[in-house]
Amino acid sequence: MTPEKSNQTDLITLGRRIRHHRTARGLTLDALGAEVGVAPSLLSMIENGRREPRLTLLHQIATAVDVSVPDLLTDEAPSHRAGLEIELDRAQRGPLYATLGLPPVPSSRRMPLAVLENLVGLHRELQRRATEAIATPEEARRANTELRLERQARDNYLPDIEAHAEAMSREAGYLNGPLTHRTVARMAEQLGFTIIHVADLPHSTRTVTDLANGRIYLPPASIPGGHGLRSLALQAIAHRVLGHERPTSYADFLRQRVEITYFAACCLMPETAAVEFLEDRKRARDLAVEDFRDAFGVTHEAAAQRFTNLATRHLQIPVHFLRVGDDGALFRGYANDGLPLPADVTGAIEGQMVCRWWAARVGFGHRDRATESYQYTDTPAGTFWCSTQTGSTTGGEFSITVGTPFSSAKWFRGRDTTVRHSSTCPDEACCRRPEGDAAERWAPAAWPSARMHQQVLAALPRGAFPGVDDAEVYRFLERHAPAEPQDGEA
Numbered sequence: 001m002t003p004e005k006s007n008q009t010d011l012i013t014l015g016r017r018i019r020h021h022r023t024a025r026g027l028t029l030d031a032l033g034a035e036v037g038v039a040p041s042l043l044s045m046i047e048n049g050r051r052e053p054r055l056t057l058l059h060q061i062a063t064a065v066d067v068s069v070p071d072l073l074t075d076e077a078p079s080h081r082a083g084l085e086i087e088l089d090r091a092q093r094g095p096l097y098a099t100l101g102l103p104p105v106p107s108s109r110r111m112p113l114a115v116l117e118n119l120v121g122l123h124r125e126l127q128r129r130a131t132e133a134i135a136t137p138e139e140a141r142r143a144n145t146e147l148r149l150e151r152q153a154r155d156n157y158l159p160d161i162e163a164h165a166e167a168m169s170r171e172a173g174y175l176n177g178p179l180t181h182r183t184v185a186r187m188a189e190q191l192g193f194t195i196i197h198v199a200d201l202p203h204s205t206r207t208v209t210d211l212a213n214g215r216i217y218l219p220p221a222s223i224p225g226g227h228g229l230r231s232l233a234l235q236a237i238a239h240r241v242l243g244h245e246r247p248t249s250y251a252d253f254l255r256q257r258v259e260i261t262y263f264a265a266c267c268l269m270p271e272t273a274a275v276e277f278l279e280d281r282k283r284a285r286d287l288a289v290e291d292f293r294d295a296f297g298v299t300h301e302a303a304a305q306r307f308t309n310l311a312t313r314h315l316q317i318p319v320h321f322l323r324v325g326d327d328g329a330l331f332r333g334y335a336n337d338g339l340p341l342p343a344d345v346t347g348a349i350e351g352q353m354v355c356r357w358w359a360a361r362v363g364f365g366h367r368d369r370a371t372e373s374y375q376y377t378d379t380p381a382g383t384f385w386c387s388t389q390t391g392s393t394t395g396g397e398f399s400i401t402v403g404t405p406f407s408s409a410k411w412f413r414g415r416d417t418t419v420r421h422s423s424t425c426p427d428e429a430c431c432r433r434p435e436g437d438a439a440e441r442w443a444p445a446a447w448p449s450a451r452m453h454q455q456v457l458a459a460l461p462r463g464a465f466p467g468v469d470d471a472e473v474y475r476f477l478e479r480h481a482p483a484e485p486q487d488g489e490a
């Protein structure tokens with residue numbers, strides 16, 4: 001509660017207590033006003049919590065109604081009815097009521113008690129629903145964790161979506177290698193959609209689909225031939241292909257996100273072609289995510305994640321995947337190979353610090369951005385081999401790591417690396433304790449100013465589409481809707 005709000009609340013209660021004692025003494029506003037020497041209108045404002053009485057006036061009022069000042073100032077409602085009046089007043093002055101655009105109803109003494117109770121009951125329910133409609137960061141983290149564990153249990157492989165995507169891209173004329181923008185447009189056409197690039201998409205959206213007019217709006221391509229847009233378009237298409245309904249919960253929303261991302265990855269790196277490529281590289285003992293990436297013209301992260309879909313199912317290789325920021329925090333992770341990912345007490349991994357001896361962090365020291373860096377890491381759960389590629393965005397540097405237990409390293413390029421580190425995390429002695437007598441020397445003298453941690457999962461309103469401003473989306477659609485919708489186009 002803000003100080004301003006709590007002050008206002010106290011004034012409402014104070015006003016009601018004054019009114020209660022005044023009427024109990026049989027005094028009218030005029031009579032009390034005459035006794036304390038102020039206008040009745042001022043007293044009325046004070047009783048309605050609209051004005052704060054000076055302390056001297058408060059003393060005079062207390063004397064006039066024959067109670068002590070502390071008794072007037074307690075925050076207890078003077079009666080059941082007054083408690084309801086205070087609650088109604090408070091609710092009508094709150095931000096939630098303001099969004100409804102309704103006129104306030106003064107809780108006068110003439111209002112029947114049943115009406116008062118009814119209104120207060122409705123306000124309580126409105127408040128409860130509004131609070132429930134917020135997906136808390138905790139809820140979001142739990143939903144995320146549940147989904148990750150489920151994916152790990154299925155080796156990150158979703159056969160139905162694989163089949164769907166493969167059939168669609170074949171029908172649109174895809175053969176092998178990078179998926180062209182033209183093929184993506186044909187896939188949209190198969191579903192009755194036209195892809196339109198616009199510069200004024202609502203800020204809270206990545207894409208907007210107009211179901212009535214069969215249009216998918218995408219941002220303009222910032223780099224001609226840039227590949228990011230193919231994935232966005234495919235994700236928009238995926239909602240239709242996979243028959244998604246409006247999400248009913250945050251978990252539902254997250255699951256749809258996972259599925260559309262999966263669908264897009266399947267289109268960009270179709271199962272048959274991708275597995276053929278990877279099996280060939282495995283036979284040559286020369287598996288490398290960087291080659292997979294280049295063969296299909298996708299980002300390193302997309303290739304690394306796609307590799308986790310296919311590696312266990314088709315190549316019998318257990319794997320882990322990490323995206324880590326230059327602050328050492330885990331942004332995304334997956335492991336079905338026994339690597340213990342850092343997690344909080346709820347099991348959530350997002351935002352957790354990765355051991356500084358893991359390849360995902362050691363890799364930041366590798367300055368050659370053109371190639372992956374490799375390392376073996378001895379951990380309490382065994383020895384792992386990892387390949388790491390670093391990159392940067394406007395948000396800072398990041399590393400993408402794909403790794404596997406020692407026994408499977410033989411299939412990968414870089415297995416002959418001599419870089420080897422040892423990690424005993426989560427044991428604090430591994431890399432979280434100060435070295436030597438540094439703590440003794442600096443503990444009394446160090447005064448750092450912390451940078452607020454980037455919010456990995458902020459609270460999202462759980463509307464139909466979490467985090468999206470509906471009004472903005474509708475304005476956008478009106479701006480772009482064709483003048484006359486044609487029959488049967490939806």
Ligand SMILES: [Zn+2]
Nearest residue numbers: 355425430431
């Ligand atoms: Zn460590």
